Amino acid sequence: MKFAYTILYVRDVAKSLAFYEAAFGLTRRFLHESGTYGELETGATTLSFAEVELARSNLPGGFEPTDRTRLPGASEVGFTTDDVPAAYERALAAGAQALTPPKTKPWGQVVAYVRDLDGHLVELCTPMS
Template structure:
């Protein structure tokens, strides 16, 4: 059986992205490479990582679609569970996230909200599902 070890998002500026996630969501950086091409956050069992698009292009020679904050988000999201969605949602907005969907309670009782990070990636901020 495989283990889900990490997600890597390709970004233009790894350091700025790490700083955003520290400010918006309270994560701590694990490290950023000296050249700023790659960095990781301490996020629990699964690592959230960022690679500079130039580095990613060396690994994927056929290219890929880059995230664009001005375009619609990809059909992909990263999700963070929190105790107080409204508070975490507002903290993310104050740190520079873009509003997508204000917190609302789903029929199953979960509180869910959405923002986009400074790179345009979709982030769900929600309570855990019991």
């Protein structure tokens, strides 16, 4: 088994791709002509986006979409960087919602949290040594 991708269900795939490009410096890999699915290059795996309506069609029992007006869900997307304060400011300038400014943890790692346009939790942190 290999980890292949993570899909975030969003309201507007093209807008989310553009946000992640601007906020985190990622590169677009693919946007389907329908606009309902897209991917970003993130290394060995992809970070993918699918429209909320696609999730509803795949999950007939329903699901709870993210929303900035509610508490974050119980998952996060994590990005490592050597300069968390700069990454945090870049994300905010691109429209991210501030949650926790950069802070050095007791184990030495610098960590900050933001939310994306749809309310998904994003961690920005220095690599673990």
